[in-house]
Amino acid sequence: MRHAFRLFWTGWIFNLKNLTLSGFFMLNAAILPIFYATIAYYMFRAGTRSGSLLYVSLGAGMMGIWSSVLFGSGGLIQWQRWQGTLEYVIGAPTRLIFVLLPMTIATASIGLYSLATTLAWGWLIFGLPLDLVHPVWFVIALPAAIFALGLLGLVLASTFVLLRNANSLSNLLEYPVWLVTGLLVALSLLPGWTRPISYVLAPTWGIRGMREAALGGDPAIPVAICLGLGLVYLVIGHFTLGYFEVRARRSATLALR
Amino acid sequence: MTVPLRIFFIGGITAYRGLINWLSPWIFLPTLVIAPIFQILLFVFIGRSAGVESDEFYVIGNAVQYASIPCLFAMTHAIAGERSQQTLSYILVSPAGRLPLFLGRALPVIVNAMFVAAFSLLVSGLLLGIDVPVSSWPGIALVIFISTFSCTGLGLICAGVGLRVRETAVLNNVIFGLLLIFTGANVPIDQLPGWMQAISNRIPLTHGIEAARQVADGASLGDVSGLLATEAVIGIAYTLVGYAVLRFMELESRRRASLQVA
Numbered sequence: 019m020r021h022a023f024r025l026f027w028t029g030w031i032f033n034l035k036n037l038t039l040s041g042f043f044m045l046n047a048a049i050l051p052i053f054y055a056t057i058a059y060y061m062f063r064a065g066t067r068s069g070s071l072l073y074v075s076l077g078a079g080m081m082g083i084w085s086s087v088l089f090g091s092g093g094l095i096q097w098q099r100w101q102g103t104l105e106y107v108i109g110a111p112t113r114l115i116f117v118l119l120p121m122t123i124a125t126a127s128i129g130l131y132s133l134a135t136t137l138a139w140g141w142l143i144f145g146l147p148l149d150l151v152h153p154v155w156f157v158i159a160l161p162a163a164i165f166a167l168g169l170l171g172l173v174l175a176s177t178f179v180l181l182r183n184a185n186s187l188s189n190l191l192e193y194p195v196w197l198v199t200g201l202l203v204a205l206s207l208l209p210g211w212t213r214p215i216s217y218v219l220a221p222t223w224g225i226r227g228m229r230e231a232a233l234g235g236d237p238a239i240p241v242a243i244c245l246g247l248g249l250v251y252l253v254i255g256h257f258t259l260g261y262f263e264v265r266a267r268r269s270a271t272l273a274l275r
Numbered sequence: 276m277t278v279p280l281r282i283f284f285i286g287g288i289t290a291y292r293g294l295i296n297w298l299s300p301w302i303f304l305p306t307l308v309i310a311p312i313f314q315i316l317l318f319v320f321i322g323r324s325a326g327v328e329s330d331e332f333y334v335i336g337n338a339v340q341y342a343s344i345p346c347l348f349a350m351t352h353a354i355a356g357e358r359s360q361q362t363l364s365y366i367l368v369s370p371a372g373r374l375p376l377f378l379g380r381a382l383p384v385i386v387n388a389m390f391v392a393a394f395s396l397l398v399s400g401l402l403l404g405i406d407v408p409v410s411s412w413p414g415i416a417l418v419i420f421i422s423t424f425s426c427t428g429l430g431l432i433c434a435g436v437g438l439r440v441r442e443t444a445v446l447n448n449v450i451f452g453l454l455l456i457f458t459g460a461n462v463p464i465d466q467l468p469g470w471m472q473a474i475s476n477r478i479p480l481t482h483g484i485e486a487a488r489q490v491a492d493g494a495s496l497g498d499v500s501g502l503l504a505t506e507a508v509i510g511i512a513y514t515l516v517g518y519a520v521l522r523f524m525e526l527e528s529r530r531r532a533s534l535q536v537a
Contacts, residue, residue: 041442045449053452058321060462065325190305193313203320 025112029120030127037090037128046089047131051082055136058202059144071146072232075136077201080225082132083167084195090125091171092188094118095179095262105272108263115172115259122175123168130164155231155241162241163224166248170220172255176262201225220247279375286371287379294356295349295383307387311341311395312402318461319403328463330403335491336460338396339484342388342423343454347447349387350430353380354521355437363438364534367525377434377521378514381427388423389416407491414490414499421503422483425510426454429479431517438524458484479513482506 037043055078062074095118098104107117140146150156181187197203198212199221205213216222227240266272318333354377357363366376393416400407407415433450437443455461457471458480464472475481486502496503528534 041445045445049449050452053456056456057318057461058325060456060466061321061327062325064463064466065322065327186302186305189310190313193310193317197313197317197320202324203317204324207320207323 022116025116026120029117030124033121033124034127037086037124043086043090043128044131046085047082047128048135050085051078051132051136052139054078054081054202055139056143059140070233071140071144072148073229074202075140075146076133076228076232077225079129079133079136080163080199080201080221080228081196082136083126083129083164083224084199084201084221085192086129086132087122087126087167087171088174088188088191088195090128091122091168092174092178094121094125094171094175099179099273102273108266108272114263115256118175118259119168119172122171123165125171126164126168129167130160133160150232151234152231152237155237156228159224159227159231159237159241159244162244162248163220163228166220166224166244166251169248169251169255173251173258176255176258179262195219195221198222199225218247220244220251223247279372282371283375283379284382286376287382290357290380291349291353291383294353294360298349307345307391308394311338311344311391312399314341315395315399316402319399322461331405331407331491332463332488333461334396334399334403334405335487336458336484338392338399339419339422339487340454340458340460340480341395342392342419343426343429343451343480345384345388345391346423346426346430347433347450348430348444349384350381350427351433351437351443351447353384354431354434355443358438358534367529367534373522373525374518377431377518381431381514384430385420385423385427388426389419392419392423405491408493411490411493414496415487417496418483418487418490418499418503418506421506421510422480422487425479425483425506425513428510428513428515428517431514432520435517435520435524438521438528454478454480457481460484477509479506479509482509 055075058074058078059071062071095104098107108114110117137146137148141148178187198208198216199219200208200216201221205216205222208216223240223244227237227244229235230237230240315334315337318337319330322328322330322333357366396407396415396419399405429450433443433447436446440446457467457475457478459475460480464475464481464485467475482502483506486499486506489499489502490496
């Protein structure tokens, strides 16, 4: 148990530091969400329907978390391969999933920069009030969302690696998930057929839990669903990662593809 | 006379094909064909959520604004990419005129950007039921051409900066985000504070986007000639600045012997 905890902590903190040093990741995590938050502030200010600044800030922050997960976890195995460390990761006596899990959670954790910068930006420039209705629930909802998105990252890591152009797939999936999970858009405005897609994606429940904790409502159910989805992703990630490992070992393509 | 033209046309196309060889259909389709449509849909639905402006406002604004992706990224890579391929010194040691050499690389970028803007405008317009009269399309095509030329001037400046700065992708992403805010693609210019409006009026795409909206609403090219002239003048100014930045960076790189190292 101590070994597992040490492994998780080391992997998480190492990857967190590693990503923090990357200009590209810091841009995605800390700067781009500010642009989207700014646009949304002005749009809601100019509009006829009221939208709380906190609602917009949280949504823009979650956009950054999703981008970090998408690009960070989606390319995780591929980067290990490019850096020549994939063989060591797979050859280590520890199971692959225990090595990758802290890394994908770290890519989601990097998204905390997004939330921090959009909230700070809103507070400094637009006078955003930082009054949370259920502060304790917010402290629970935030790590729950990070955890679930990190586990979704595990699924992305183990499936994107089978694709040759995973990076362009990441580009492709950024906007649709922002849209369909209701980060800045009311889900009721989207066509009905998008609803099942929204419901199986953790950002939908992650943002709902955080918003209900911050703006009022019952955050318990979205937080519980978010955590439940995280466990489902863990099971899927376990199988897809196993499939990748066996396939790569059998065909001797670990460092190739 | 034929040599500069040859460098401009053939050199430009050859360099583009050589440097942007990674732009396979697997990258082109998701990044430059599908992603802009989803960007448009995202802002259309944010607009509906906020109850501000019409769908057409966001469709036209974002379609023209998304042309900045090829304008910035491809233009930067078409010049700064030479460094990563270790061919920059051969280019700069050649006696070729710098004007056709650098500007020739902009031509394929403009064509690509025009396609991206026109395609995303057409498809998202069809998806959302935006009614743009057929008679407006030639005018919109001209607006898109002038807007992409103008933004390519900005791309030329980024390419010059890219000869000194390593993280060109980060730089271009930041500029893309700023264009999303300042060009009026999503926020009406008159809703922005005065200092932001002043910036908006001096950057590429702002006047082009406004002209495209008016043409789509039935205005003639004569009606938007002022906007188009302003967009073209901004484009020429940015192109000249871009060319000057490139020349300056070239001379600095020679002086500091840092051509391949940045």
